[in-house]
Amino acid sequence: xxxxxxxxxxxxxxxxxxxxxxxxxxxxxxxxxxxxxxxxxxxxxxxxxxxxxxxxxxxxxxxxxxxxxxxxxxxxxxxxxxxxxxxxxxxxxxxxxxxxxxxxxxxxx
Amino acid sequence: xxxxxxxxxxxxxxxxxxxxxxxxxxxxxxxxxxxxxxxxxxxxxxxxxxxxxxxxxxxxxxxxxxxxxxxxxxxxxxxxxxxxxxxxxxxxxxxxxxxxxxxxxxxxxxxx
Numbered sequence: 001x002x003x004x005x006x007x008x009x010x011x012x013x014x015x016x017x018x019x020x021x022x023x024x025x026x027x028x029x030x031x032x033x034x035x036x037x038x039x040x041x042x043x044x045x046x047x048x049x050x051x052x053x054x055x056x057x058x059x060x061x062x063x064x065x066x067x068x069x070x071x072x073x074x075x076x077x078x079x080x081x082x083x084x085x086x087x088x089x090x091x092x093x094x095x096x097x098x099x100x101x102x103x104x105x106x107x108x109x
Numbered sequence: 110x111x112x113x114x115x116x117x118x119x120x121x122x123x124x125x126x127x128x129x130x131x132x133x134x135x136x137x138x139x140x141x142x143x144x145x146x147x148x149x150x151x152x153x154x155x156x157x158x159x160x161x162x163x164x165x166x167x168x169x170x171x172x173x174x175x176x177x178x179x180x181x182x183x184x185x186x187x188x189x190x191x192x193x194x195x196x197x198x199x200x201x202x203x204x205x206x207x208x209x210x211x212x213x214x215x216x217x218x219x220x221x
Contacts, residue, residue, distance in 0.1 A: 009149075031207045042113075042199050042212030043152070050207065088151060092208050095140075095159075096167070099151040 006100035023089035037086040113213035128187040132200030141183040146197040190220040
């Protein structure tokens with residue numbers, strides 16, 4: 001059983017459209033991280049959110065941590081083909097990470 | 110140069126063989142981790158180590174063992190490989206800041 005549920009599992013959109021990926025859990029985390037992984041490579045950290053209700057922006061990417069620190073979302077504005085990849089959320093508890101299954105995002109040119 | 114390196118990058122082996130995957134890092138981190146990645150399941154923690162004398166089981170440690178030879182080196186062994194251990198294996202390191210993970214490039218292991 002996955003501690004963190006990500007949705008949707010797959011997302012295919014046209015360049016210029018917006019998208020949102022969700023990461024939900026019934027557990028509370030001390031912090032939550034988002035990673036992006038490209039084929040043949042390891043995941044790369046995008047952001048860490050720590051405080052309930054926190055919003056962080058990274059260029060066209062906006063990350064939000066739920067008020068209760070149980071869920072998070074990733075919003076991409078005006079997606080580009082370079083945003084294509086597997087997006088993983090990971091919750092931190094007791095110095096260990098629990099990962100969601102990931103959302104595969106494909107942005108068509 | 111890569112901060113976290115893994116060898117080999119690809120390995121095909123047969124059921125029952127002993128396999129060792131190696132990980133080295135130049136980030137100076139004390140914490141090191143081994144994960145496996147399967148389609149639709151994300152990354153699952155196999156073992157982790159917070160310093161040279163510290164070894165801890167993760168959620169799926171059965172059938173695996175590890176050795177922390179030095180601060181920079183953490184190896185994963187499959188004592189007797191079986192087909193359902195076919196997966197992508199990642200080594201990662203972290204500092205003490207929110208346990209942010211830095212991953213190696215992965216090893217694709219196939220057990221026939």
